[in-house]
Amino acid sequence: MIDPRLIEADATKLDELHEIMQAQPEAEKLHGIAMKSVLIEHGAVKKLNASVRSLTSGKKVLLVTGPTVITDTQENIVKEQVFAQLKEDFDVEWLVISEPDSIVHCTPENAAKIQARFAGVDCVVGVGSGTICDLNKYATFYADKEHPLPLIIVQTALSVNAFSDNSSVMLISGVKRTVHSRYPDILIIDLDIVTAAPAEMNVSGYGDLIATWTAPVDWYLGYTLGMGGNFHTAPSDMIRTQCERLLENSSRLAAADPEVISDLANVLTLSGFSMGLADESSPASGSEHVMSHLIDMTSGVRKTGICYHGTQVAVSGIISCILWDYLLHEFDPKAVEIDRCYPSPEEMEPRVRAAFGWLDDTGSAAGECWSDYQKKLARWHANRDRFQAFLENFDEFRAHVSPWVKDPAYIAACMHRANAPCRYSRLNYPVDGKTVRWAITNCHLMRNRFSVIDLLHFTGIWNDGFVQMLLDRAEALDAGL
Ligand SMILES: [Zn+2]
Known part of the structure; x- marks a missing residue:
């Protein structure tokens, strides 16, 4: 008999989920979810500044995105809006990871570009889909495994399941490898953003x-x-x-x-x-x-x-x-x-x-x-x-x-x-x-x-x-x- 609470688990209720897992037989085999919070709601991105403040009292934020322009259901340009919003409270540097043909790959080389900006940074905010998420998880973890920089991911499409796990799928020597990394501390899924994502990206999440x-x-x-x-x-x-x-x-x-x-x-x-x-x-x-x-x-x-x-x-x-x-x-x-x-x-x-x-x-x-x-x-x-x-x-x-x-x-x-x-x-x-x-x-x-x-x-x-x-x-x- 499957625990009925498991069947209707809610990803935004991390404490409850932890309790449910602790109550399972052989619970010692299960690892904890090292995340502070998950937001899934309309307008969730408006809580970004408060989320940064909940992780650090510092002022310097590194914003990492890919080159693609993303709009929400109200036609707001998401990354510009996030940048402007962060600037109201923080000292923000915006790093755009790009490669020829606008396709960003999950490589250690791209992670190194992010790590090169870490001096003096108090919190990293990644805005994008799976690649940007995996790169930021990898970059922060391998820069300092004991004390990685606080990391918030604003998920822009329901394209994959990898936003809420502690690994990164990296392209290493031309081979795709799942590498242990870390969880984002906070995952923000703004339904106004993901609903406006191209249909094929959300179909991709369904496909995953x-x-x-x-x-x-x-x-x-x-x-x-x-x-x-x-x-x-x-x-x-x-x-x-x-x-x-x-x-x-x-x-x-x-x-x-x-x-x-x-x-x-x-x-x-x-x-x-x-x-x-x-x-x-x-x-x-x-x-x-x-x-x-x-x-x-x-x-x-x-x-x-x-x-x-x-x-x-x-x-x-x-x-x-x-x-x-x-x-x-x-x-x-x-x-x-x-x-x-x-x-x-x-x-x-x-x-x-x-x-x-x-x-x-x-x-x-x-x-x-x-x-x-x-x-x-x-x-x-x-x-x-x-x-x-x-x-x-x-x-x-x-x-x-x-x-x-x-x-x-x-x-x-x-x-x-x-x-x-x-x-x-x-x-x-x-x-x-x-x-x-x-x-x-x-x-x-x-x-x-x-x-x-x-x-x-x-x-x-x-x-x-x-x-x-x-x-x-x-x-x-x-x-x-
Ligand atoms: Zn997958």
Whole structure:
């Protein structure tokens, strides 16, 4: 029986949330949410100056934004307004992070540009979407891990769930890596700002939440097989029912219904918390995210932009739902020849290097992937007894996780109703079939985290024909390529 208070958790009531978590079985496995407050309301940005004052008695504020002009529902230019408002009470420096083509990447180099302005600063205010948030979290944390500068984020779109967690997804040596960073002290979600964001950005946030139906099961699978750290049901129990309601309201989201936008803000923030509670991104990032990460990694070579994160994750989410549907209904544990499930490092290293070697001239992406993958491979070998037990008790596993997954046809139908792209070729930077096939086929080779794809790979099921079958099943749902 799930604690009913969890089901309707409110992201703005941090003390209550803390109490609910403390009351869960095995509460010691859950980490605290180190945030002071979350505001989700109309006109919330007007509370920014008071928020700064609640964190510091100092006067110097560093305002960090990207180059994009953002307006709210009353056509106010948000960043200019924030700058003017802060200037009423503080000594403000405004740093605009920009790169050619207006696309800002989450790189340590951009974080260093922010850190270079920290002298004498009392509080950092980041205004923007996921990239600006992640850069500010990373920059403040790595400048001083013990006493990072106070940080307030004004979220300008409901584009991802990463505003309310303690990590940053950084592009390091051309590879996307989730790096531990810190929470913002205060998160401000002004519904007048996020409602005016381009529809595809809020659809991206909805898309990020599609991972709710695949990432937690990947996480639990890895845990069951001895491949992951600490599993707990509370982070996902907290958002599953509210995510289900969002799916039911998909067409209202497409119509920018204010009530649904407000619900989306709450669930996205809770989804960020779910990662913080677990102290890893596993509750919200499984096989669907890693496919998406691989596509992002090719953007340099393909000379194209990076798609809206959640939108791309959701298209991959349909593929992951099909994968889980296969595992739970067609996988035959008795057909597994266990002795053939353990490739050696000597076999796997050239495969990993071949998969990623073409991404750059130096082989640094391939080296980065192999260094992470070999840890997963070693752990897989070391936990053979867990795999044996898993195969013997597969029916029990299936019964346990079945309520956590959704029929891929239902997910695709909801996404169609939300006006969310269901095909890689319909993303804001369309992805070609060759890249998609490469990303799906090789995504398990990129990182240490275990997913259903690793299981299918080690059991010899994962091959080009299987990937084609996934794409065919997606096609039948008007999704996929
Ligand atoms: Zn995500």
